[in-house]
Amino acid sequence: MPSLSDKVQLRVPGPTPCPERVLQALGRQMINHRGKEFAQLLQRSTDLLKHLFQTRHDLFLLTASGTGGMEAAVVNTLSPGDRVLAVTNGYFGERFAEMAARYGAEVVPLEFPWDKPADPDRVRHILEHDPAIKAVLITHNETSTGLTNPLAEIARTVKEHDKLLLVDAISSLGALEFPTDQWGVDVAVTASQKAWMAPPGLAMVSVSPQAWRAHAQARMPRYYWDFSLAREFLEKGQTPFTPAVSTIYGLLASLELMAEEGLARIQERHRRVGERIRQGTKALGLPLFPEERFASNTVSAIRVPAGVEVKRLLEAAQAHNTVLAGGQDRLGKEVFRIGHLGWVTEEDADTILEALGAALTECGHLGAAR
Numbered sequence: 025m026p027s028l029s030d031k032v033q034l035r036v037p038g039p040t041p042c043p044e045r046v047l048q049a050l051g052r053q054m055i056n057h058r059g060k061e062f063a064q065l066l067q068r069s070t071d072l073l074k075h076l077f078q079t080r081h082d083l084f085l086l087t088a089s090g091t092g093g094m095e096a097a098v099v100n101t102l103s104p105g106d107r108v109l110a111v112t113n114g115y116f117g118e119r120f121a122e123m124a125a126r127y128g129a130e131v132v133p134l135e136f137p138w139d140k141p142a143d144p145d146r147v148r149h150i151l152e153h154d155p156a157i158k159a160v161l162i163t164h165n166e167t168s169t170g171l172t173n174p175l176a177e178i179a180r181t182v183k184e185h186d187k188l189l190l191v192d193a194i195s196s197l198g199a200l201e202f203p204t205d206q207w208g209v210d211v212a213v214t215a216s217q218k219a220w221m222a223p224p225g226l227a228m229v230s231v232s233p234q235a236w237r238a239h240a241q242a243r244m245p246r247y248y249w250d251f252s253l254a255r256e257f258l259e260k261g262q263t264p265f266t267p268a269v270s271t272i273y274g275l276l277a278s279l280e281l282m283a284e285e286g287l288a289r290i291q292e293r294h295r296r297v298g299e300r301i302r303q304g305t306k307a308l309g310l311p312l313f314p315e316e317r318f319a320s321n322t323v324s325a326i327r328v329p330a331g332v333e334v335k336r337l338l339e340a341a342q343a344h345n346t347v348l349a350g351g352q353d354r355l356g357k358e359v360f361r362i363g364h365l366g367w368v369t370e371e372d373a374d375t376i377l378e379a380l381g382a383a384l385t386e387c388g389h390l391g392a393a394r
């Protein structure tokens with residue numbers, strides 16, 4: 025995979041840069057979304073996505089950002105009054121919990137400190153003592169804190185208790201290990217502008233047989249998000265409503281690139297890049313925000329040194345052609361983030377680190393002198 029090299033390094037955790045082949049696909053003329061050509065486009069994209077999700081079950085493309093996919097997961101499988109365990113250790117986990125609550129779920133919060141992973145034993149304990157819980161909501165990769173939760177272990181517990189498992193995998197699927205069926209994830213959600221190297225506009229969701237059984241009973245209101253409708257239309261090679269055709273063009277091009285590289289190599293590349301970013305930021309004297317053992321290979325949240333303002337640091341990095349992200353919510357002044365997912369190589373990591381080093385020096389951070 026070539027690096028972005030001398031171009032602007034867009035390194036926020038989504039949108040991510042699009043490779044040239046994706047950009048070219050985006051410029052294609054419109055087609056009838058009820059026609060044969062679109063049916064082929066949709067079918068091929070869905071097949072490649074299933075392969076990369078490692079699922080044999082259903083998978084839908086929804087024209088929405090990732091949050092729309094999260095909402096679809098909730099409203100398609102739950103009813104008002106359902107007890108739902110919401111595992112949170114960051115901003116996006118809180119969003120998922122809040123969403124379920126708004127639709128009338130009885131949310132049982134299980135909160136962890138934002139710099140610590142969710143503890144599978146605590147999840148197990150609650151599921152053992154609160155049998156009325158129907159579903160577990162969790163964020164696999166907390167983009168707000170740069171932390172990857174130990175989902176394999178948590179999923180095992182959830183499945184031992186035969187609960188529904190709804191996962192926000194928006195910034196992990198397509199980059200980190202995520203064997204959807206093997207882990208028993210009932211609805212996994214991701215979005216085109218993250219590891220998928222495509223523009224924003226599509227949420228992708230997998231739906232397990234257990235999720236379909238829940239769907240048959242689920243009474244939360246839904247119209248645009250209805251999985252039954254999505255399945256009915258997909259059988260005809262269509263989507264219920266007008267899809268983001270251009271984004272699908274781009275996504276198919278990126279899925280083909282991903283299939284060529286192969287899942288194992290994609291994951292390995294993200295591991296190497298993640299490691300390089302962590303070593304590099306440490307060498308600059310900057311501590312990671314999360315516990316290192318759980319640091320994400322798609323996004324790094326890094327504490328800003330005392331005396332350096334996040335806003336100024338981002339501006340300084342931007343002047344070096346590198347676009348980084350600030351902290352979210354309560355971490356706004358404490359951390360900045362580097363997105364390293366999708367189209368990213370070790371060479372890009374070095375370019376990012378170089379710009380960061382220069383920006384830090386300009387902001388007066390002495391530890392930056394290597």
Ligand SMILES: *Cc1c(COP(=O)(O)O)cnc(C)c1O
Binds near residue numbers: 037193
């Ligand atoms: C980006 C992201 C979201 C939000 O996705 P949108 O596409 O902005 O709606 C939710 N959860 C996680 C973990 C994310 O990384």
